[in-house]
Amino acid sequence: MLQVPAQITFRGLPHSESVKEHIQEKVDKIQQFCHSIVSCHVVVEFENKNQHRGNLHNTRVTVTVPGKELVSTHNDVEDMYVSIRTAFEDMTRQLESYVQHMQGVKNHQTLIAGKIVRLFNGDGFGFIESDDGTEFYFNANHVSHPAFHKLTVGMPVHFIQEMGHDGPQAHRVKAIEKQAE
Known part of the structure; x- marks a missing residue:
């Protein structure tokens, strides 16, 4: 209660x-x-x-x-x-x-690599395609870095998969920093 x-x-x-x-x-x-x-x-x-x-x-x-x-x-x-x-x-x-x-449970979820394939900035959601071709829905609440409005189509990202009511969703979406050569 x-x-x-x-x-x-x-x-x-x-x-x-x-x-x-x-x-x-x-x-x-x-x-x-x-x-x-x-x-x-x-x-x-x-x-x-x-x-x-x-x-x-x-x-x-x-x-x-x-x-x-x-x-x-x-x-x-x-x-x-x-x-x-x-x-x-x-x-x-x-x-x-x-x-x-x-309860002290460690949650070791695997990071998945992918890229943003569609963004609906005005509505606050988009889709990521993983390296194996699976599409994942995500919304602004699921983005950890950078802020949602700074994401672009084609941007490489890492995320954690969770199942939503309508299929797989991307959570803890984070842009992959470009490595200096």
């Missing part, structure tokens, strides 16, 4: 009991996975500022665990529920890592 009740905040859209219940189900699920959660604050925000992309739904999940604050954010143009689901999926991965770390 949370040491304090989950806070759910709506900004730019009316309070909705059904959305609040949906979020509370997600909070209950992560509590079952990680019993050391101290607090959880979820902000669902609606912005109607972008003429080209339309309405923007932002979800930010902030979870406090002993000694650490974990934050997950996701923006989705079309669907608030997709934004909520994706933010909680990312939070679940962060909590898995936290729990493993607290």
